[in-house]
Amino acid sequence: MSKLSLKLGIIFFVTLFCIESFMMFFLHVSLTNSRVEEELDSLQARGNSHRAILEQNFDLETLSHVALMESEARTDVVITDKDGKVLANSQFHPETEDYFTNLKKSIPYMGLILEDNWEREAFIATISPIQKDQTTIGYVFMFQNTESIHALMERLNKHFLIVGIVSGLVTIIIIIILSRKLAYPLIQMKEATLKLSKGDFTVALNTNGQDELSDLSNAIQKLSEELNHLRQERKDFLSSIAHELRTPLTFIKGYTDILYKRDLTEEAQHQYLAIIIEETNRLARLIRDLFDLAKMDENSFIVTKEPLDMTEFFANIEVKLSPAFQEKQIHFTVQCEERLTLMADSSRLEQIIMNLLNNALAYCAAGDTTTVTVKRLNQTLRIQIEDTGRGIPKIDLPFIFDRFYRVEKSRTRALGGSGIGLAIVKELVHAHGGEVTVHSVETKGTTFELLFKGVGTNDNNLINR
CATH class of the missing domain: 3.30.565.10 (Histidine kinase-like ATPase, C-terminal domain)
Incomplete structure (x- = not known):
């Protein structure tokens, strides 16, 4: 966790993972609900179609014909009279009997969905009333085993899993590339600052671009150039001070030695002492000026206006x-x-x-x-x-x-x-x-x-x- 590229990668991955998970969940729920609604609408439409036929001929032959039509389909039909007595069915399922016997509410002519809980129940069911002269004479119950819906959902989940894995791998690859691309200039800057801290001011960074990283690179590059300039100035400064101090000190020492070691005339002594005094004054002025410059650099120089x-x-x-x-x-x-x-x-x-x-x-x-x-x-x-x-x-x-x-x-x-x-x-x-x-x-x-x-x-x- 110490590398910046790894941290950036983890942050990007968690962010994109949350976004993709939410989108995948929302899409999955939407597709599931949409598919179940399509199955229920299809089942209701099939029941209404049988109801239309039975309203024209509500006899034993037609009942048998309708039951025969559904015997080969994946749906089942149960036709009852108005009291819930079974008149015909394509296939009898004991667990569906409660729908006939407990029917108490009013059923609209366009039909009604009796069961849509495909996750827990064995069947989804619809009902369509059979009317003659605006009087209900029976009902058409349509049933569809939810195993087919579960199989459809398994296939859908499998596809989503495959898409999720593929998108996750692609996301990881993209994140690795992007995080390294973002981290690379930062790593270069870190190495550059380490070089600067060790006194190596030969820093070369890529300052092309208009983003914040380019601005930071440009700032570090300028800093290295300024530090290099300051180092050169310091060398020149020390060299100049050494020269300026050495010159008067050389004169002072030389003429002092002459005065000490030689027997000179009074005129020569005065001449050499004058030179010594002149160089001493020169040295004093230099030290005073350097002291003033030092105070200016430290912002401790006071100007009283x-x-x-x-x-x-x-x-x-x-x-x-x-x-x-x-x-x-x-x-x-x-x-x-x-x-x-x-x-x-x-x-x-x-x-x-x-x-x-x-x-x-x-x-x-x-x-x-x-x-x-x-x-x-x-x-x-x-x-x-x-x-x-x-x-x-x-x-x-x-x-x-x-x-x-x-x-x-x-x-x-x-x-x-x-x-x-x-x-x-x-x-x-x-x-x-x-x-x-x-x-x-x-x-x-x-x-x-x-x-x-x-x-x-x-x-x-x-x-x-």
Whole structure:
């Protein structure tokens, strides 16, 4: 009973067996009753036919003739007078005598069935009154031995038994085929899930069809592909973390060894200590970013929204980053529509903008331009960060928000970055209920567009931070 095909087969068989048994029983009863009614109608019609003859000539010769006609038939006739005295019969049966002597009820002219219990009685019987001048002068009793009906029923039961056996065998064969056909994809799915549980994501299921089993197969197939993708992402993630951690640790260890083992000048010591501090800061930023990503994955990342004055917010951003852009001789401007407020987390929104501007700072050269534009668009706040830097190759655009994905595959220290800054930007924007998109043309520049709901108007020109 552990196999699904066996369980399905038993359920189908019991269901069809009950339906077929009911139908066979109903058909058997209907045929039996119909056949018995035909025998009784035939017997009544035969008695009425003899009655018609006797009404024309009710004499001894006619009585004998009628009795002689039934002597060779499988039915028997008994003719009596109106008081039940036997005048003629084709064959006398003592057990039928009670029908003559105990006749007390009124008999209609079309006749009456005296006995129809073929299962218990030896005979079925009918009666037809003989009338002359609308006065009953006698009766025609017709009898038929029920052995013939029992023989007919035995033949009928035998046929039903044969049909039942044949239909049962055919049903079992069909059920076996259907149950296996239904169970086969389920068995495949079970084997596929077992492979998935063991870490084997190379699952191939038949997803053709429009039924629920095909939908389930398609879902399992997609699950295996997603798990395989996640496993590959995990491998890449671990590899990227190892690389990103190894690089600053290598610098820190190398220059620490140099400082420890060599007698260096004070200038060289300061130079190496500066590198160690820089790599330590880089390592701290990476760990902080990884910690933020972990909290986002666990849905334990908290965004505390408050009304922010956009003019003041972006003025502070401009003050913080202008020196860095000026040092690289990059034109940096901020254009913010006045009196705009946004429901957002101040520190997290600053993290978003700073990450995007640091990218622009890294990929722009002297003479390039970086522009931040903040304006209201219907019921949303649109923030555009546009630069005229190196741009992003078209092949890389769909992946730039993936974790540890870097357009610069060489991972040089000159360009910096760990490849998770834009991933954090995307998560933070979504945490604010916003959307982030990017448009870029290689060698012409890149534009990041942020759309946030919850924009308002600061009519009182209040400082909300």
